[in-house]
Amino acid sequence: MSEEKYQYNTDASETVALFTPDKNEIALYCDDFRRLDLNTDHVIAGDITQAIGWVKAHPVPSAMIVDIDGEAFPMEMLSDLYAVCGPTCKIITLGSAVNLDLYRSMLALGIFDYLLKPVTLDRLASTFASVKKGRIEEMPAGRTIAVTGVKGGIGTSTIAFGMAQVLAGDRRIATGLVDFDRTNGCLGLLAGLQEEAGLDGVLKSEHIDIRFLRRSMNRISDKLAILNQPPGYQSEQERVEQTQIFTLGATLCQMFNQVIWDLPSSQPEGTIDVLSCAQIRILVADFTVVSARNTRRLLQEIGDETDGQRVIIACNTHRENSQAIPREEFEQFIHRKVDVVLPYAGKVIDQILLKGALDISQLPAFQSSVAALVDLACGGRTAVRPKHRLLSRLKASLVRKAS
Numbered sequence: 001m002s003e004e005k006y007q008y009n010t011d012a013s014e015t016v017a018l019f020t021p022d023k024n025e026i027a028l029y030c031d032d033f034r035r036l037d038l039n040t041d042h043v044i045a046g047d048i049t050q051a052i053g054w055v056k057a058h059p060v061p062s063a064m065i066v067d068i069d070g071e072a073f074p075m076e077m078l079s080d081l082y083a084v085c086g087p088t089c090k091i092i093t094l095g096s097a098v099n100l101d102l103y104r105s106m107l108a109l110g111i112f113d114y115l116l117k118p119v120t121l122d123r124l125a126s127t128f129a130s131v132k133k134g135r136i137e138e139m140p141a142g143r144t145i146a147v148t149g150v151k152g153g154i155g156t157s158t159i160a161f162g163m164a165q166v167l168a169g170d171r172r173i174a175t176g177l178v179d180f181d182r183t184n185g186c187l188g189l190l191a192g193l194q195e196e197a198g199l200d201g202v203l204k205s206e207h208i209d210i211r212f213l214r215r216s217m218n219r220i221s222d223k224l225a226i227l228n229q230p231p232g233y234q235s236e237q238e239r240v241e242q243t244q245i246f247t248l249g250a251t252l253c254q255m256f257n258q259v260i261w262d263l264p265s266s267q268p269e270g271t272i273d274v275l276s277c278a279q280i281r282i283l284v285a286d287f288t289v290v291s292a293r294n295t296r297r298l299l300q301e302i303g304d305e306t307d308g309q310r311v312i313i314a315c316n317t318h319r320e321n322s323q324a325i326p327r328e329e330f331e332q333f334i335h336r337k338v339d340v341v342l343p344y345a346g347k348v349i350d351q352i353l354l355k356g357a358l359d360i361s362q363l364p365a366f367q368s369s370v371a372a373l374v375d376l377a378c379g380g381r382t383a384v385r386p387k388h389r390l391l392s393r394l395k396a397s398l399v400r401k402a403s
Helices: 023-035 048-057 074-085 100-109 121-133 156-170 187-191 199-204 210-216 242-255 271-277 289-302 327-334 346-355 364-378 386-402
Strands: 016-020 043-045 063-067 090-095 113-116 143-149 175-179 218-221 224-227 258-263 280-285 310-316 340-342
Touching: 016 023, 016 048, 023 043, 023 121, 043 048, 048 063, 048 074, 063 074, 074 090, 074 100, 090 121, 100 113, 113 121, 143 156, 143 242, 143 271, 156 175, 156 187, 156 218, 156 224, 156 258, 156 280, 156 310, 156 364, 175 187, 175 242, 187 218, 187 224, 199 210, 199 242, 210 242, 242 258, 242 271, 258 271, 271 289, 280 289, 280 364, 289 310, 289 327, 310 327, 310 364, 340 364
Parallel strands: 016 043, 016 063, 063 090, 090 113, 143 258, 143 280, 175 224, 175 258, 280 310, 310 340
Antiparallel strands: 218 224
16 A cells, blocks of 8 residues: 555544445434544445445544445455554454354454444444454443433333343343342332342442352242342441452353342442443433432432443323423433333233232233343344335335246
8 A cells, every 4th residue: 555645544542434235224324423422424325345435435444334234245344444454453343144254254354343233332432442442342241231310210120120031032132130229229119029138238248149148049030030138118328348249240240141130219328330331221200300400410420321321211201191301301301312101001910910020021012112221231223124124125026937
């Protein structure tokens, strides 16, 4: 590559460009770039051919992300892209194929990394951090999802348990669930457990490992386990060391793909530690003045997403006619959009719990909203594309019949 022909980026700030041929994903990647404080103008619709042309006309970025789905000869095109980018640019590929041979071939070519779609915000942030360091950083096997209510009594535990059911039951993902409300936790009730697990003993232990946690957790299904303790309404909570919280969280991430923490709105000791480290922070609110005020305060404390720790606002209609202020006024006050609104399901939930454990499959509308929340938390893309694919297959079938 000739340095006279192409310009190198000499700006002190890191420049990242992303190319995707799927126009439906442009807005989604722009949202990710905005949260990471990156230039959204560098999210461009196009394939590797367009990426090559762009590099020839612009300063070479520090990182170039290209989607290889749909490329008939990805290695040949990536070789051409590498030739115009040179060694100063870290090329990162996106794709849907789980192909070890393809991955090894890309590494041999000089490709920096290959990310499997859908890509979560924390995965993008970790990749960009690796680009700055010049080497791929190891990520924990599991991810932490912290769910907390901005006030009490708005269905936070129900939402956390529903997410765990969707992940473990519908998605077949190994999921750990932690009820961190040590005075009035209710996840055991929602799960229909007769015996509470040993969270209190875990937090007091000097040595936390996988074997110890397996003995301390209750297995709800083959993909879901819960860590909680009997409610201690009159007991005074003992001090929890920060290192205990971090060790517990790290060990759980070795055991499960997704770890959901149900954090009480009273924010007992250790709550902020979990929120500060979680890849996903879900704030559960309702459309009331008190909730708007508390949401705004909590966002000011933990709302920075530039490190890839996404914040999701979920408003739960936990009572009939509970909306005291319009959604638009709520969003204006907290200075951001509400991501998910969950429908009212209170009376039905009470009837289900009188008979046993909560099964959100009996609440189709509520389950659908919880599934959308899981998609946001786990990187699932919500762009609607099946109609286009069905139309394409229909056209192709007509063409074959005509021929």
